[in-house]
Amino acid sequence: MIVTIIGTGLIGGSLAITLKERGFATKVIGVDLVQENLHKALRRKIIDEAASLAEAIVVSELIILAIPVDAMLKVLPQVMDLVDQQIVMDVGSTKVAILQQIAHHPKRAQFVATHPMAGTEYSGPESALPDLFDHKCAVICEVEKSSTKAHRLIKQLYQSLQMRLIYLTAAAxxxxxxxxxxxxxxxxxxxxxxxxxxxxxxxxxxxxxxxxxxxxxxxxxxxxxxxxxxxxxxxxxxxxxxxxxxxxxxxxxxxxxxxxxxxxxxxxxxxxxxxxxxx
Amino acid sequence: MIVTIIGTGLIGGSLAITLKERGFATKVIGVDLVQENLHKALRRKIIDEAASLAEAIVVSELIILAIPVDAMLKVLPQVMDLVDQQIVMDVGSTKVAILQQIAHHPKRAQFVATHPMAGTEYSGPESALPDLFDHKCAVICEVEKSSTKAHRLIKQLYQSLQMRLIYLTAAAxxxxxxxxxxxxxxxxxxxxxxxxxxxxxxxxxxxxxxxxxxxxxxxxxxxxxxxxxxxxxxxxxxxxxxxxxxxxxxxxxxxxxxxxxxxxxxxxxxxxxxxxxxx
Known part of the structure; x- marks a missing residue:
């Protein structure tokens, strides 16, 4: 599966490394507003190629947003507008505001809101780690608003990361x-x-x-x-x-x-x- | 050198292990009010033998106090009264109160006040670690009131633990x-x-x-x-x-x-x- 990761920092970079290593992704395309991050991620072979948002989405089956939660509020609706049948997932540290932002989007069912509870005090692609997620837990919110297909794919993704899933409301x-x-x-x-x-x-x-x-x-x-x-x-x-x-x-x-x-x-x-x- | 360690918990136990491992102590005698600690420390070969305070002091060249700082205020003067030519060292986490307690003791020069800046959140001999002190720093206070002989011995001790020494006033x-x-x-x-x-x-x-x-x-x-x-x-x-x-x-x-x-x-x-x- 070709996966686009928007935001190639600590979390996005670690996802890129691990999803390929575990066989979930065959190719990872990186999208980042910070060119230096893309260069670093390419040099370190964390991502396979860099592309613009629109180019990357067209050729991907899954789009993951791993950007700060203020940028998330702006970029997530753009991504939802651009996708056709693709599944979209975020890894933001807040959930209420992000879910409100796309609550009434016509493609809401293609989106799964998640938060892998893993991280370090460092940021940027140079901090990405292959074992960051192992045996930690990931939260999925408002799963009833995601399609069964989308939910199934994201469950497989987190299983490949060896994470335990927990379901909560966004408020909880x-x-x-x-x-x-x-x-x-x-x-x-x-x-x-x-x-x-x-x-x-x-x-x-x-x-x-x-x-x-x-x-x-x-x-x-x-x-x-x-x-x-x-x-x-x-x-x-x-x-x-x-x-x-x-x-x-x-x-x-x-x-x-x-x-x-x-x-x-x-x-x-x-x-x-x-x-x-x-x- | 035969060393008595009073208090066979995390710090005393770790000192016992490491001082023998590094060749500073040939034998460690453990003194502890808690019999269970002595049994544990003996079973794990952290100490070579257990003895009463008076018995242990007589046969040792160095006495180390590694007990909570309230007990220290009581036991340190007792130890100072019991020693002949032996050197005495404490590893307490406070220094002003402890040093006041023996400020005018006739054998004050045989005592060196220290604090190895190392520890974990655990306690008891079962928590003792051989590498607890490596490359950390140890504070020595009021060294001008210790004899050159006492100071030299304690410097050797901390060098054997691979600790860096820092000299401070008790207040600092x-x-x-x-x-x-x-x-x-x-x-x-x-x-x-x-x-x-x-x-x-x-x-x-x-x-x-x-x-x-x-x-x-x-x-x-x-x-x-x-x-x-x-x-x-x-x-x-x-x-x-x-x-x-x-x-x-x-x-x-x-x-x-x-x-x-x-x-x-x-x-x-x-x-x-x-x-x-x-x-």
Missing amino acids: HDMHTAYISHISHISSFALALTVLEKEDEEERILELASGGFSSTVRLAKSNPKMWIPIFEQNRENVLEVLDEYLKNLQQFRDLLANKDFGNLAQLIRKANDIQKILK | HDMHTAYISHISHISSFALALTVLEKEDEEERILELASGGFSSTVRLAKSNPKMWIPIFEQNRENVLEVLDEYLKNLQQFRDLLANKDFGNLAQLIRKANDIQKILK
């Missing part, structure tokens, strides 16, 4: 991801800022940083071009989670300020329960 | 670690609480958790028996950093609430600078 997806992805990024961005501000005054603070700090702060390397549109489209959920996070931190602060170490220990034991769920 | 150490270790733990504990509270209402939230969330939250598995005494002894520094962290999070929140995505992007780009320092 956006709320869940605010909790298990978006807030982690804000927590890391704020942690990086706190330490960097102090590093300006005091030298060598970061010289001492060990594994614990690095793992908590690594998401702070994430690209604002990807994350600002996510925060914009998922603003209400993110604000809700952020307020709960602030409340929990404030509770920690107050117990510490009041030297109430008994209740502080109880709070930590409650937090320890995360190990029952995350191995 | 406690401030630096509040920034690059203690706040990361609070950030993770609060994140775990936020998500666990929501998990109670809504199922499957954590099913979607991928690498980003796991790395931000992994420190939330850390043991309160170790961390409460650290927060207690380093309370003022931790409160200061926590207030700055809360301020940065609040700024994020306000920009998001006000839909000021331009300034939010600028804040993220500032946070991205962490990648220039942390690889």
